[in-house]
Amino acid sequence: xxxxxxxxxxxxxxxxxxxALDSVSLSIPKSGVVALLGANxxxxxxxxxxxxxxxxxxxxxxxxxxxxxxxxSVLGVPAHTLVRxxxxxxxxxxxxxxxxxxxxxxxxxxxxxxxxxxxxxLDGVYALFPRLLERRRQAAGWLSGGEQQMLALGRALVxxxxxxxxxxxxxxxxxxxxxxxxxxxxxxxxTLGASxxxxxxxxxxxxxxxxxxxxxxxxxxxLSGPSEEVALSAVVKESYLGAIKQEREA
Amino acid sequence: xxxxxxxxxxxxxxxxxxxxxxxxxxxxVYLPTLLTERQIFGYALSNMQLLNIGLxxxxxxxxxxxxxLSLNYLTGSAGLISIGHAAFYAVGAMSAAITGSQWxxxxxxxxxxxxxSGALAGLFAGLPSLRVRGLYFVLSTFALHYIVVFIFxxxxxxxxxxxxxxxxxAELGSWALNTPTRWYFFLLPLVVAVYWLLHNxxxxxxxxxxxxxxxxxxxxxxxxxxxxxxRLKAFAFSSSIAAVGGAxxxxxxxxxxxxxFGIQFAIQFIAMIIIGGMGSLPGAVVGAAVWxxxxxxxxxxAAQAGDTTGLVRSMLFDHKPQLxxxxxxxxxxxxxxxxxWGITGMVSRLQAKFAARRAKS
Amino acid sequence: xxxxxxxxxxxxxxxxxxxxxxxxxxFKATDVFNFAQGMLVAFGAxxxxxxxxxxxxxxxxxxxxxxAASAALGVIIHVVFIQPLxxxxxxxxxxxxxALSIVMRAxxxxxxxxxxxxxxxxxxxxxxxxxxxxxxxxxxxxxxxSWVCMAAFFAFFRFTPIGLLMRATADGYEAALVSxxxxxxxxxxAWGIGASLAAVGGLFxxxxxxxxxxxxxxxxxxxxxxVIGGMQSIPGAIIGGLLVGLIEQLAAxxxxxxxxxxxxxxxxxxxxxxxxxxxxxxxxxxRV
Numbered sequence: 033x034x035x036x037x038x039x040x041x042x043x044x045x046x047x048x049x050x051x052a053l054d055s056v057s058l059s060i061p062k063s064g065v066v067a068l069l070g071a072n073x074x075x076x077x078x079x080x081x082x083x084x085x086x087x088x089x090x091x092x093x094x095x096x097x098x099x100x101x102x103x104x105s106v107l108g109v110p111a112h113t114l115v116r117x118x119x120x121x122x123x124x125x126x127x128x129x130x131x132x133x134x135x136x137x138x139x140x141x142x143x144x145x146x147x148x149x150x151x152x153x154l155d156g157v158y159a160l161f162p163r164l165l166e167r168r169r170q171a172a173g174w175l176s177g178g179e180q181q182m183l184a185l186g187r188a189l190v191x192x193x194x195x196x197x198x199x200x201x202x203x204x205x206x207x208x209x210x211x212x213x214x215x216x217x218x219x220x221x222x223t224l225g226a227s228x229x230x231x232x233x234x235x236x237x238x239x240x241x242x243x244x245x246x247x248x249x250x251x252x253x254x255l256s257g258p259s260e261e262v263a264l265s266a267v268v269k270e271s272y273l274g275a276i277k278q279e280r281e282a
Numbered sequence: 283x284x285x286x287x288x289x290x291x292x293x294x295x296x297x298x299x300x301x302x303x304x305x306x307x308x309x310x311v312y313l314p315t316l317l318t319e320r321q322i323f324g325y326a327l328s329n330m331q332l333l334n335i336g337l338x339x340x341x342x343x344x345x346x347x348x349x350x351l352s353l354n355y356l357t358g359s360a361g362l363i364s365i366g367h368a369a370f371y372a373v374g375a376m377s378a379a380i381t382g383s384q385w386x387x388x389x390x391x392x393x394x395x396x397x398x399s400g401a402l403a404g405l406f407a408g409l410p411s412l413r414v415r416g417l418y419f420v421l422s423t424f425a426l427h428y429i430v431v432f433i434f435x436x437x438x439x440x441x442x443x444x445x446x447x448x449x450x451x452a453e454l455g456s457w458a459l460n461t462p463t464r465w466y467f468f469l470l471p472l473v474v475a476v477y478w479l480l481h482n483x484x485x486x487x488x489x490x491x492x493x494x495x496x497x498x499x500x501x502x503x504x505x506x507x508x509x510x511x512x513r514l515k516a517f518a519f520s521s522s523i524a525a526v527g528g529a530x531x532x533x534x535x536x537x538x539x540x541x542x543f544g545i546q547f548a549i550q551f552i553a554m555i556i557i558g559g560m561g562s563l564p565g566a567v568v569g570a571a572v573w574x575x576x577x578x579x580x581x582x583x584a585a586q587a588g589d590t591t592g593l594v595r596s597m598l599f600d601h602k603p604q605l606x607x608x609x610x611x612x613x614x615x616x617x618x619x620x621x622x623w624g625i626t627g628m629v630s631r632l633q634a635k636f637a638a639r640r641a642k643s
Numbered sequence: 644x645x646x647x648x649x650x651x652x653x654x655x656x657x658x659x660x661x662x663x664x665x666x667x668x669x670f671k672a673t674d675v676f677n678f679a680q681g682m683l684v685a686f687g688a689x690x691x692x693x694x695x696x697x698x699x700x701x702x703x704x705x706x707x708x709x710x711a712a713s714a715a716l717g718v719i720i721h722v723v724f725i726q727p728l729x730x731x732x733x734x735x736x737x738x739x740x741x742a743l744s745i746v747m748r749a750x751x752x753x754x755x756x757x758x759x760x761x762x763x764x765x766x767x768x769x770x771x772x773x774x775x776x777x778x779x780x781x782x783x784x785x786x787x788x789s790w791v792c793m794a795a796f797f798a799f800f801r802f803t804p805i806g807l808l809m810r811a812t813a814d815g816y817e818a819a820l821v822s823x824x825x826x827x828x829x830x831x832x833a834w835g836i837g838a839s840l841a842a843v844g845g846l847f848x849x850x851x852x853x854x855x856x857x858x859x860x861x862x863x864x865x866x867x868x869x870v871i872g873g874m875q876s877i878p879g880a881i882i883g884g885l886l887v888g889l890i891e892q893l894a895a896x897x898x899x900x901x902x903x904x905x906x907x908x909x910x911x912x913x914x915x916x917x918x919x920x921x922x923x924x925x926x927x928x929x930r931v
Contacts, residue, residue, distance in 0.1 A: 086820060091730070115823030127818035129811045140811045143804065144823045187822060363734050365741075410916055417676060417733055418919045421870060425915065428908040435901070549741055556738060608749030614742040618735050619727045 034103035035059045036195050036227035037083070042097030044078050044087065052078045052092065054251040060195070060227045060244075067242035067259065068231045074248045076231045077124050080199050083229075084121050085111035101195055116144050120193025120226075124200045126184040130173030134164050134183055137172050141187035157186035160216050178209035185213065192224055199231045210234075214241055239263045310470060313340070314463040335578050337462040343574035344469040345534060348476060348527035350554045350566035355480050356520040357552075357560060362411060362513060363420050366427025368548035370521040372434045373403045374528025375538055379437070379447045382533070389452045389459075389533070393526055400525020401518040403430070408517030412510050427548055435540035446539040449532050465534065476523055481563055483519070546607075553614045559624025568625050577606045646776050648896045649889065654782035655851075656888020657789040658844050660881040663868040664793055665840030667880035670869070671813040672833030675725055676733065678740040682747040683838050684862030687713055687845025688854040689751055692762050702765045709846060710839045717838025718831045725834070726827075748856050759855035766850065785847035792843055793881055796836070800877070809833065841865075864891070867911040873924025882923065 037060040044053040053075045060066045070076050081087045083099055083106060099106050106114055115121075129137050138157055142150045158165035161182040167175060172183055181201060188196060198217070202210040218241065221228050232238035239245055245262040247255040255262055317337040353367045377399040382392040410422035438447050452459040459465050484490070532538045550573065558569025621628055666680045677683075690712050694705035724743060728736050767780040800806040812819040812829040819826050841862065848858055864887050865880075872883025887907055894906040914921065 084821065086817065089730075089817060089820065110825075110827075111820040112823045112825045115821075121821045123817070123821050127815055127821060129814040129818055131814050132807070132811060136807060136811075139804075139807060140819075140822050140824065143808055191823070365737075410912070413916055414919045417737075418870075418915050420734070420737065421866070422912055422915045425867070425908040425912040428904050429912065432901075432905040546745075549745070552738060553742065608746045608753075611742040611745035611749070615724065615739055615746070618731075618739050618742070619724070622731070622735055 034062075035100070036062045036064065036102060037229065038098075038100045038103075039079075039083070040098045042079070042082060042099060043095045044075075044082050045093050045095050046078075047091045047093070051095075052251055053082070055097070056248070056251070056253050058246050058253065058256075060229055063221075063225045063227055064244065065221065065228045065230065065242040067238035067245040068229060068248060069235050069238055069245060069262075070233075070248035072233065073250075075251045076248055077199055078251075079248070080121070080123075080197050080229075080231060084119060084197060085109060085114055112144075115191065115193075118191075118194035120188035120191055120196045122181075122184045122188050122196070122198045122201065124203070124231075126180045128172040128175075128180050128183050128187070131171055133169050133171055134175070135168040137183055137187055138164075138190055141190035144191060153190045153192070157190055160189070160220060161186055178205050178213070181205060181209075181213060182216075185217065189220055189224075192226075194224075194226055196221070196226050196228045197231070198228065200233065201230070202232060202234045202237055210237065217241075235263075313337075314466045318463060335574065337466060339574050339578065341462055341465045341469055341534065343570050344466075344473050345527055345530045346551075346554070346573060347473050347567060347570040348530070349524050349551050350558070350570045351473075351476060351480060351563060352520040352523035352527070353551050354555045354558075354561060354563060354566040354569075355484075355523075356516055357555065362408075362517065364407075364423040365420055365545075365552065366407075366423040366425075366430070366548050367524060367551045368543045368545070369407070369423075369427040369430035370400050370403060370524035371528030371531060371547070372430050372540070372543040373400055373521070374525030374530075375447070375532035375543070376434050376437055377525065378449065378529035378532050379441075382529075383447065383449055384441065386450075389454060392533075393529055396525045396529035397522040400522035400528075403525065404518040404521025405514055407521065408514045411513050411517070427545060431540055431543050434543060438540055444539075446537040447532070448537050449535075451536075452533040459533075469530070477563060477567070480523075550610070553610055555624070556614050556622075557617060557624055559626035560622075562626055565624050565626040572625070573610075576610060580606060580609065644776070648892050650776065650778060651782060652889035652892035653885065654779070654786040654888070655892060656885035657786040658847050658884075659864055659868050659888045660884025661789040661792055662841050662844040662862055663865040663872070663880040663884040663887075664796060664877065665837035665844075666865045666869050667874070667877050668796075668833050668840070669837035670874060671877065672809060673721070673725065673830045674733075675736050675740065677837070678737060678863075678866075679720070679744040679747065680837070680841055680865050681859035681862030682744040682856075683713065683717070683841035684845040684848060684865075685751065685854075685856055685858040686716060686747065687842025688762060688849030688858050689755060689845075690842060691764070691846045691849055692755075692760050692854050695764055696760075696762065706846075709842055713842030714835035714839040717834035717836075720838070721831050721834035726830075744859065748859065751856055759853035759857070762846075762849045762854050764846075764850060768850075781847075781850060785851070788843070788847070792840065796840070797877075805832070864907065867907050869921075870911055870919075871914050871921055873921030875925060876921065876923040879921055879923030883921070 037058070039056060039058040042053055042056045043051065045051050056075075056079065058066070058068070058079075068076050068079065078087075078092060081090060081092060082094060083101075085106065087093065094107060101114070101117065101119060104117070106119075109117075129140060132140070135154070138154050139150065142153055145153065158168070163179055164182055164186055167179065172180060175183065185198070185201075201213060201217075205213075214237065217228070220226070228242075230238050230242055239259045239262065242259055245256065245259045246253050247262065255265060314337050317335065317340065349367060349371060352370075353364065356362050356364060374396040377396045378392050381387040381395045382389070387395065407423065407426050411419050414422065438444075442448065452465075454468070457464070459468055528543075531542075535542075554569030554573050555566055556569070557572050558567065559565030617624060623631075662680065662684055665683075666677060669675055669677050669680075687709060690709045691705070694700045694708045695702065698705075700708065720743065724739055725736065728739060766784050769780050770777050771780065772778070800810060808819075808824050809829055809832065811822065812824055812826055816826065819829070844862065845858060848861055852858065852861070865884065868883035868887040869880045870883070871886060872881070873879030890907060890910065891903045894903045898906065
């Protein structure tokens, strides 16, 4: 059965920094939810960029391996085409259009859709995140961190993607807001039947959310499997116990 | 019987290197004779064989090389980009007009005065770098260029006339620079000396700091080096050399107008260093040499174009003078797209490839 | 008379504003500081001479041809020359646009010769009086058309879906990629618009002056206009254009005709020293 996402032996090199990913393999089944864990600089964002076609923008290059979305290769395919094929992305740092209003941000996301469906999709996002509806005319740059994260997620969801990449959703946000957003993400995922790849430094969060997990360390997958098992592994406990401790102290 | 065979090219006969230097020096010394008499060892050479180059053009190339060297020093080494470099030529020419034509100072003193005024102008031009960087700084050099040329124009019309600013004959003491050959033997050592000066300046602690500054401004600052002062120094140094170039230019041509220093002139310098290779002194030399060869080759081709027909013929014959600029421009464009490291960069890449290949075998 | 000078300043300033707008669109969208904008103005004037005077096309057709040709030129420049240099340092791109302007100038000189040409169009060139003030009809038409074009662009930019995508791309390049915008098309669109705005400016400037490559010099006044107004600001570019027009006319009248360059560029220098992000721009780190 074709996987929603199938990555095989992927190696990526940056012009200035050398090999960032080394023979990485990962797969997401249809409607599956997968977590990708790892410390800062492990290569998680590189993997996301490789999938969504943003590597050239950052000076990166795929030196070997294959990436297939729904059985079709995405290598060399321009980013905007992938969006039309059903790829959605909530990038690290949110990357909302700061000078555009909330509504305009969503409209941009909807640009690939036929005009007729735009209103319905926007309403769907507003139902999911009522706070966005309140602030629909405000410039996105003025929103709080949590609201911007909702907006970035909403913008990606407008197209009802089949594969959704979520990069560091929790970064810089209060735990309450984060869990609220993850709840909505869970809801939407189930409704749409979307496959989701969640990249997180916050291991506990990701392991709670996803059914399967992969651990990335310095460009290599060191551990993978069902989340419960991964959570119990000594490696993860050691590496991320510290992270959980910091969380409690914060 | 044992042989001491060493196939590496670096080793080899110890006096081979000295020999190569001697041949180069001999060639350079013989060059003016070659170009003025158009014959080698009694064997006459046609214009085309000499690439249509005359000694006069070689001299102009040497004068221009000063500008290219100083610009590459500034741009490549210190990381400052100046579109208005021709302005310093104008400063030098104006200073030479004041000290030489108006006050009657002797030639060497004129050159020194030009250097000083260039340094001063460079300090002033470098001031914006204390405030802004990058694109804004480039724009400031662009604006300054217009302003300096305007000042020159005002000076020209106030003290002289529309024909231009005249210059006296150049002489070093009693030795007058009144033939191209004499100019050549004055300019060549000067350019070599300037090259040597710049080359060594890059090797000093300050010089290396500057190159560090180009790449990592924060790191250089952390080392206790005041980056901003270094930048100003680099600008002053570079501009003083360019000003000397400007004074020489004026004396060589004996008459200049403000139009000589237009933005076209400034752009040619940048084109030169892009073609030759940015950031390296050899690149400046190569770039200036290309600037010399190109018009001559085109003129030579035009002269030979009697046989070709139609469009090519009309392009070459009727538009001879206008072809230099677009061809220059196209070369720059092609290089920027395909080989931004210039000719010297391409050469060093080829050398690296050969070395790697030889290392394998 | 002061009012006289102010009126011509506003008229010329409107045209400069149009050219500066084109420049700002290109800069905001593709991050390219287009030194060839001056030559695009000249090209516009030469397109005009060719279609109106040499080919004798009816005026409306000629206008369409000019706009189409210049837009196509802009797109071609982007695809052939600018796109290969994406990701390169800014100096390389600036040098490319400068080299391009040199080549463009030579192309014009080869095709049309060095002599200037006169551009005659159906636009009235008479003068009418309002009280004691002489108003040039050409100025009036030029200014009005420029404002109409600028307003049209504004409407396009703010209210149409494609305008929204352009604004988004200018706001965040990576964000645009992530959202599925075809940024290549956006870039080409920006260059097409930027070039055709310059061409319309060239049409008027060509009629106010002689059509020659010297128009490049006038077109380049868009540079100080954009910097003074604020490089990242579209309204800033227009106001910068107006200011440059006014200052130029005031300097030409009250100081000397030759002083305009130094006054405008002197002002540019001052702004760079004191407030480099321009009157309406926002603080930003120097690039390169």
